[in-house]
Amino acid sequence: MTGRVLPYDVHGDGPGRALVLHNWFGDRSSFDPLRAHLDASAGSYAFLDCRGYGEARDADGAYTMEEVAADALAVADDLGWDSFSVIGHSMGGKAAQLMLLDAPDRVRSIVGISPVSAAGFPLDEESRRLFAGAADDPALRRAIIDRTTGGRRDAPWLDAVVDRSVTRSSAAAFRAYLDSWSGTDFHERVRDNPAPVLLVVGAHDPALGAEAMEATWLRWYPNARLEVLADAGHYAPEETPKDLARAIEAFLAA
DSSP states (O other), rough: OOOOOOEEEEOSSSSSEEEEOTEEEEEEEGGGHTTTTTTTTTEEEEEOOOTTTTTTOOOSSSOOHHHHHHHHHHHHHHHHHHSSSEEEEEEEHHHHHHHHHHHHHTTEEEEEEEEEEEBBOOOOHHHHHHHHHHTTHHHHHHHHHHTTTTSSSOOHHHHHHHHHHHHHBOOHHHHHHHHHHHHOOHHHTTTTOOOOOEEEETTTTTSSSSHHHHTHHHHHHEEEEEEEEEEESSOHHHHHHHHHHHHHHHHHOO
């Protein structure tokens, strides 16, 4: 698949290069709290918008993880980066693995932040109705965000995340990505992949926390390790950005 260079910007000018892929509920601006804690002299972080999100809100496409991976590689080409790491939050973590498969000689390592595994995220009938309905119903988006942060965030915080999600993504793209990140399964293709992997999850994430990582990523990547952030749920870039930045920088510097 041939990718497109989508809107992106680079934070920092250090030698450690990383492409950063956002989650289902947020465009690249969802990483703004994290950026404030990243050492710009140590790393160069390229934050990009997936089609249908942020500055790429009107970009048409198939809205699949394969497309996200191809577009991200096109951004790397645009930057002239021959090797780099990939940081993926939630659905971005699934796309990061496709980048590893598509360009194994370029992707040095992966950082998954509460990442969806290569097997997807199976949804029962009730959950599928909830997630699919969230495309057109902000209240359902709020319910999902509240649940996946352990019910620990106050109303203004939840409202802000929902508002950004609604205004900075197209409903059509949001709905289409659901089928791709939750439904497709390519875990046999990544089994025993030797790439270094850091998994950072929140202790209060009931969906993609430590237990989910142990059942998936940690079984398939022999060089994966897990770090649990005590005060985070599913949205560590916004809930605990300082702790997340520390974990990322230590891993990329190793």
